[in-house]
Amino acid sequence: MDEKDKISLPEITIEQLEEGVQHVNNPIVGLKPIEKRYLQQVKDYKQVDNDFFFSDGESTVEVKVVSDEIIRIRMAPQSTFLEDFSYAVPKIPYTASLFSFKETELDYRVETNTVSCIISKKEFLISFADNQQNMINEDFSAMHWEENVDYGGYYVYCTKKSHKDEAYFGLGDKPTKFNMRGRRFQNWNTDTYSFARDQDPLYRSIPFYIGLKESTAYGIFFDNTYKTYFDFGHEEDSKTSFWAEGGELLYYYIHGPHMMDVVKRYHTLTGTHPMPPLWALGYHQCRWSYYPESKIIKLAKTFRDKKIPCDALYLDIDYMDGYRCFTWNKKYFPDPKKMVKELADSGFRTVVIIDPGIKVDENYSVYKEGKDNKYFCRRSDDYFMEGHVWPGRCQFPDFTNPEVREWWGGLFKGLVETGVAGIWNDMNEPAVFGSGTFPDDVRHNYDGLRGSHRKAHNVYGMQMVRATYDGLKKLYKNKRPLTITRAGYAGVQRYSSVWTGDNLASWDHLKLALLQCTRLSLSGVSFCGTDIGGFTGEPDGELFTRWIQLGVFTPFMRAHSAGDTREREPWSFGETYEALNKKFIELRYKLLPYIYSAFWENHKFGFPILRPIVMLEQDKEGNRFREEEFTFGDKILISPILNPGQTSKIVYLPPGTWYDYWTHEKLEGGEEHIIQAELDSMPICVKAGSVIPEWPVMQYVNEIDLDEIKFQVYFSTYEVNSYYYEDHGDTFAYEQDIYTEKKFVVKGDACSCSIRQFSEGLYTPRYETYDIKFIGLPFLPTRVIIDGREQKVEMEFDALKRVRIKANKNFKEIQVLI
Ligand code: MIG
Numbered sequence: 001m002d003e004k005d006k007i008s009l010p011e012i013t014i015e016q017l018e019e020g021v022q023h024v025n026n027p028i029v030g031l032k033p034i035e036k037r038y039l040q041q042v043k044d045y046k047q048v049d050n051d052f053f054f055s056d057g058e059s060t061v062e063v064k065v066v067s068d069e070i071i072r073i074r075m076a077p078q079s080t081f082l083e084d085f086s087y088a089v090p091k092i093p094y095t096a097s098l099f100s101f102k103e104t105e106l107d108y109r110v111e112t113n114t115v116s117c118i119i120s121k122k123e124f125l126i127s128f129a130d131n132q133q134n135m136i137n138e139d140f141s142a143m144h145w146e147e148n149v150d151y152g153g154y155y156v157y158c159t160k161k162s163h164k165d166e167a168y169f170g171l172g173d174k175p176t177k178f179n180m181r182g183r184r185f186q187n188w189n190t191d192t193y194s195f196a197r198d199q200d201p202l203y204r205s206i207p208f209y210i211g212l213k214e215s216t217a218y219g220i221f222f223d224n225t226y227k228t229y230f231d232f233g234h235e236e237d238s239k240t241s242f243w244a245e246g247g248e249l250l251y252y253y254i255h256g257p258h259m260m261d262v263v264k265r266y267h268t269l270t271g272t273h274p275m276p277p278l279w280a281l282g283y284h285q286c287r288w289s290y291y292p293e294s295k296i297i298k299l300a301k302t303f304r305d306k307k308i309p310c311d312a313l314y315l316d317i318d319y320m321d322g323y324r325c326f327t328w329n330k331k332y333f334p335d336p337k338k339m340v341k342e343l344a345d346s347g348f349r350t351v352v353i354i355d356p357g358i359k360v361d362e363n364y365s366v367y368k369e370g371k372d373n374k375y376f377c378r379r380s381d382d383y384f385m386e387g388h389v390w391p392g393r394c395q396f397p398d399f400t401n402p403e404v405r406e407w408w409g410g411l412f413k414g415l416v417e418t419g420v421a422g423i424w425n426d427m428n429e430p431a432v433f434g435s436g437t438f439p440d441d442v443r444h445n446y447d448g449l450r451g452s453h454r455k456a457h458n459v460y461g462m463q464m465v466r467a468t469y470d471g472l473k474k475l476y477k478n479k480r481p482l483t484i485t486r487a488g489y490a491g492v493q494r495y496s497s498v499w500t501g502d503n504l505a506s507w508d509h510l511k512l513a514l515l516q517c518t519r520l521s522l523s524g525v526s527f528c529g530t531d532i533g534g535f536t537g538e539p540d541g542e543l544f545t546r547w548i549q550l551g552v553f554t555p556f557m558r559a560h561s562a563g564d565t566r567e568r569e570p571w572s573f574g575e576t577y578e579a580l581n582k583k584f585i586e587l588r589y590k591l592l593p594y595i596y597s598a599f600w601e602n603h604k605f606g607f608p609i610l611r612p613i614v615m616l617e618q619d620k621e622g623n624r625f626r627e628e629e630f631t632f633g634d635k636i637l638i639s640p641i642l643n644p645g646q647t648s649k650i651v652y653l654p655p656g657t658w659y660d661y662w663t664h665e666k667l668e669g670g671e672e673h674i675i676q677a678e679l680d681s682m683p684i685c686v687k688a689g690s691v692i693p694e695w696p697v698m699q700y701v702n703e704i705d706l707d708e709i710k711f712q713v714y715f716s717t718y719e720v721n722s723y724y725y726e727d728h729g730d731t732f733a734y735e736q737d738i739y740t741e742k743k744f745v746v747k748g749d750a751c752s753c754s755i756r757q758f759s760e761g762l763y764t765p766r767y768e769t770y771d772i773k774f775i776g777l778p779f780l781p782t783r784v785i786i787d788g789r790e791q792k793v794e795m796e797f798d799a800l801k802r803v804r805i806k807a808n809k810n811f812k813e814i815q816v817l818i
Helices: 014-020 259-270 293-306 336-345 365-372 402-410 413-418 453-476 507-522 541-552 575-590 592-605 621-625
Strands: 044-048 051-055 060-065 070-076 099-103 107-112 115-120 126-130 135-147 154-161 167-170 184-187 208-213 216-222 228-232 239-244 249-255 312-315 349-354 386-389 392-395 422-425 482-485 497-499 610-612 630-632 636-638 648-653 657-660 666-668 671-676 684-687 691-694 708-714 720-726 740-748 752-760 769-775 783-786 789-791 803-808 813-817
Touching: 051 107, 060 107, 060 115, 070 115, 070 259, 115 249, 126 249, 135 208, 135 216, 135 249, 154 249, 167 507, 208 259, 216 239, 216 259, 249 259, 293 312, 293 336, 336 349, 336 413, 349 482, 365 392, 402 453, 413 453, 422 453, 453 482, 507 541, 507 610, 541 575, 575 592, 592 691, 592 720, 684 708, 691 720, 708 740, 803 813
Parallel strands: 312 349, 349 422, 422 482, 482 497, 708 769
Antiparallel strands: 044 051, 051 060, 060 070, 070 249, 099 107, 107 115, 115 126, 126 135, 135 154, 154 239, 167 208, 184 228, 208 216, 216 249, 228 239, 386 392, 610 630, 630 636, 636 684, 648 671, 657 666, 657 684, 691 708, 720 740, 740 752, 752 813, 769 803, 783 789, 783 813
């Protein structure tokens, strides 16, 4: 090779060359080696407000102070940055108060009150330390890249040091062990029917992880929509890398030190779920497919006859006319509006499925409109992107085009007028029969910035459900829509709940369900659930019941099954199981006000709804391998039974005092306990000091107007706060502070227990009284003092010395004492 044909390269070491050289068999460059190129010594820097630019003469790295705890890093190999646009982070929430800049002999330091970002001059390594100069996350080698001769742009890489025993969590719903250390993953949304343990990738891409180094947590959010990879000490134990097949090396370093801080801060970047309609937290019954009309009406009636609570029934693809979206099969559903109303009259919401594939059919208005307005995706040479899906030959809207999203949102008008209450977005990876998905050369609008499918693939589903959500929100006029999506990218939580796709009826998948949901919760998507019972295959009664039990404690609770399997309703496995399933669905309904409050804490404050043990007690080494215990909100701990025939379980409780939910037995935390759990039970523990709201069992949300509400108060000797939230349940008035948030503070000693109440917000609930039950009092009370005055209050005691009193809801403090 001639000297002049060589790519001009800055000095790089032999070692780097050996690692990086790849011979690409490309006709244009022949066998010319494509090198991995690394940042070189820093030559100069420039500051523009809270933005710092460091250059090695050829490449530039931007260090942006986002907040006291979040710093964003970007690299431009030839110093030209791409457009600063992100589907995940719609608006960077700048909140940095003070920051400073220092230059020393060896490095530059950008420092906030809590984090210091250190840029070494000689090697251009980037590291993050806390304000005590404890190193938390460091580059192993300088950021690097490779030119992409086929498409232009670069493959971009970042390699960090991985410390012995450093643990890794997050990354969406990878169906694998909870701590991802030692594994490599890929993000490329994929329709994975009947997926297996460890299969990768699946339907969603959330390129965000939490590292736990010793007892300090931090987060890395690699906001890149191309195919991305993460290697957590898999290739080499001492390195953790992430890289992408295009786009920018752009990541946010999110400071902890607690995992909870990291997740909350990740939420400040990517947003939280809007409040869901309350009914969406009830039990949902789905199947592929319930049709014709008589079948679904009978299903509804069976629920009510058997008095098994249920709020939503689903129509899968067979409700459509030849699988044409936004149409009805009139043979099966001659009068959908009447049917939906009939269901609504007995308290059921109807949710229908929608797919992105639009049937190529000149007589079908959706296709015609899409075609006339050029809304469908095209190949690089301007041919339409065509593929076969359920309707046959289809074209696909380009949801990355804002105009297309607007159009798509409007298409729901008919379904909304029919009374449909929720939309289930399927096949939006996007999935195409045969080829799997779109070819790479499909072009997308990408909100005006243009891109091939390589860039838009991972956000396609998220933009579909965004269009769906925004459209429904307008059409419902201030009523909350329910949307469910299969595919998604970081930030999808702003538009939708997700379910984990086509799982399998096996005990191992029950375990995966637990892992996937807790992992999703840490990755910003708290409103998640799995197909209860397993989508493919056949569960037996025991597996189904255990899955219902876990389902009570997954934010989205829906049973679903494939069409070629036996029926899968709560009564499908005989009377014994029916009674058990009913008992646990009823438990879900009792806990609805608690569940709803946990959603509020997610929406408003960015707390994940499901919290694995390691998040509650991250400094205890062994916890990073505990996978089965988790809390729902911060008060109820669950450890579902995950094996056939199992009737008891060793459960670890974090420090503090806990109570067995069923027996009220007191259990000390910081140790393991054996908890009995025959099929009619499951290990559930409540933290001491909790105030757990409870509703009577209703057959559907709002069936009964309450005139009192129950609270279970769990005695504690240390002070504990609990939050209780309520609002209209179905409007957006909460955005104007029309809600009530109550804080209860519980504290007791050997002869008294007090509960104080604080309220905030403008919503006034209908009921007047609280029905309060004290659990675990170490004494038998004889007196009650309400707001400083002793009252003659009737106290009821039961065999377990639990004390029950009724009180007006406006009290400030209640004390029960000897
Ligand atoms: O190619 O609509 O994951 O929940 O029932 C299968 C039929 C298409 C896949 C979804 C599943 C749904 C099914 N769909």
